[in-house]
Amino acid sequence: MALSTRRMATTAVINGERLWSALMAMAEIGRTPAGGVRRLALSDEDRRARDLLVEWLREAGCAVRVDDLGNIYGRRDGDDAGATAVVCGSHLDTVPTGGRFDGVLGVLAALEAVRAMRDADLRTHRPVEVVCWTNEEGVRFAPAMLASGVVCGRFTVDEAYAARDQDGRTFGEELRRIGYLGKPEHRMRSAAAYVELHVEQGPTLEEEGAQVGIVEGVEGISWGWADVTGRAAHAGPTPVGDRRDALVAASRIVLALRALCAELPGVRATVGRCEVVPNAINVIPGAVRLSTDLRARTADLLATASRRLEEVCAAVARDDRVEVRAREFWQSPPTPFHPAVLSAVADAARDLGHTTLRLWAGAGHDAKYVADRHPAGMIFVPSSGGLSHNEAEWTSKDDCVRGASVLLGAVLRLAAA
Numbered sequence: 001m002a003l004s005t006r007r008m009a010t011t012a013v014i015n016g017e018r019l020w021s022a023l024m025a026m027a028e029i030g031r032t033p034a035g036g037v038r039r040l041a042l043s044d045e046d047r048r049a050r051d052l053l054v055e056w057l058r059e060a061g062c063a064v065r066v067d068d069l070g071n072i073y074g075r076r077d078g079d080d081a082g083a084t085a086v087v088c089g090s091h092l093d094t095v096p097t098g099g100r101f102d103g104v105l106g107v108l109a110a111l112e113a114v115r116a117m118r119d120a121d122l123r124t125h126r127p128v129e130v131v132c133w134t135n136e137e138g139v140r141f142a143p144a145m146l147a148s149g150v151v152c153g154r155f156t157v158d159e160a161y162a163a164r165d166q167d168g169r170t171f172g173e174e175l176r177r178i179g180y181l182g183k184p185e186h187r188m189r190s191a192a193a194y195v196e197l198h199v200e201q202g203p204t205l206e207e208e209g210a211q212v213g214i215v216e217g218v219e220g221i222s223w224g225w226a227d228v229t230g231r232a233a234h235a236g237p238t239p240v241g242d243r244r245d246a247l248v249a250a251s252r253i254v255l256a257l258r259a260l261c262a263e264l265p266g267v268r269a270t271v272g273r274c275e276v277v278p279n280a281i282n283v284i285p286g287a288v289r290l291s292t293d294l295r296a297r298t299a300d301l302l303a304t305a306s307r308r309l310e311e312v313c314a315a316v317a318r319d320d321r322v323e324v325r326a327r328e329f330w331q332s333p334p335t336p337f338h339p340a341v342l343s344a345v346a347d348a349a350r351d352l353g354h355t356t357l358r359l360w361a362g363a364g365h366d367a368k369y370v371a372d373r374h375p376a377g378m379i380f381v382p383s384s385g386g387l388s389h390n391e392a393e394w395t396s397k398d399d400c401v402r403g404a405s406v407l408l409g410a411v412l413r414l415a416a417a
């Protein structure tokens with residue numbers, strides 16, 4: 001079912017079938033047996049997805065360029081070719097057991113928006129650019145949002161190139177290997193506005209019965225390591241009282257972090273990675289590395305959570321006679337979005353007759369770093385069951401089309417003057 005934007009000197013209409021078939025075609029690249037998607041940044045699957053996007057952007061009449069972080073831009077000229085562009089997009093990379101909508105909906109809805117403009121032979125005043133950001137997830141090359149972070153001045157390109165995956169390969173090597181090492185002069189230097197459509201990845205829209213989320217900002221994130229050092233020993237003859245078991249100590253940290261979420265309402269704490277050394281059935285673990293992921297809506301709450309994490313680690317070190325070294329390696333502060341972009345989103349959703357809800361994003365998004373430099377905002381559509389970063393991630397075709405129509409409406413408003 002194609003939804004139309006309000007008649008406002010444009011007749012651009014999202015083609016829902018075309019958007020959906022693009023989503024399903026892209027989902028085949030890196031498809032997992034369980035029906036999810038594994039398309040790690042700068043992997044061969046990522047390259048194939050990029051190649052397909054470039055082909056589609058060119059077919060849509062866009063001028064395509066790639067920057068030195070591998071970010072892909074598809075530009076549709078406006079009447080005033082010298083005007084600063086309105087940019088819209090997201091990311092194609094996924095987590096290892098990812099879904100078919102996280103990131104990719106934002107890229108393909110932006111593509112569909114320029115396709116709809118081309119179909120209607122619609123000329124905006126400003127140029128419109130579709131962007132696909134490299135390595136939003138940060139699971140292969142930490143931290144997250146690395147490439148948009150370089151373009152928006154948070155990281156240096158050398159920091160990005162030096163990031164290593166668990167096999168020791170660097171971002172720079174892999175970018176060159178897949179053939180997407182572009183030019184620094186191709187980076188996004190300015191944006192009149194940036195709009196990103198994304199699945200909510202949480203339950204709020206569904207619980208509140210709202211069709212579209214007007215995203216007011218991105219919550220704060222802190223990523224770190226907690227390195228626990230005990231003493232490896234024989235699992236048999238070593239008396240329990242003599243043990244300095246790094247995994248028992250690490251487990252106490254994991255459970256204490258969960259307790260922190262109850263102690264500090266609004267904080268979410270997650271340990272996603274746990275590396276045990278020597279990881280042998282008959283050896284008391286001598287060392288454990290835990291990843292820590294803290295999220296909070298305000299900088300104060302995030303700081304409190306970080307401080308409490310350190311206190312938990314110190315207490316476990318003392319009680320379990322182990323060493324614990326906790327250190328943060330990345331922090332993304334809570335970031336509000338621009339009111340003018342949010343009102344363009346709200347106007348577009350209202351004119352389409354969709355119910356809306358204002359909320360903050362609990363996940364990180366490239367829009368956060370873009371918002372540090374340019375007027376930015378986001379649009380959410382519901383995630384079924386609030387589930388994401390899971391192969392069963394699902395957003396209905398109607399919700400995808402609704403989101404894309406709001407994106408088109410907002411972009412047309414922002415590119416009109």
Ligand code: HGY
Nearest residue numbers: 136137138144363364
């Ligand atoms: O970690 C995040 O919130 C995002 O999915 N990269």
Ligand code: MN
Nearest residue numbers: 102103136198
């Ligand atoms: Mn995402």
Ligand code: MN
Nearest residue numbers: 095102137389
């Ligand atoms: Mn994600």
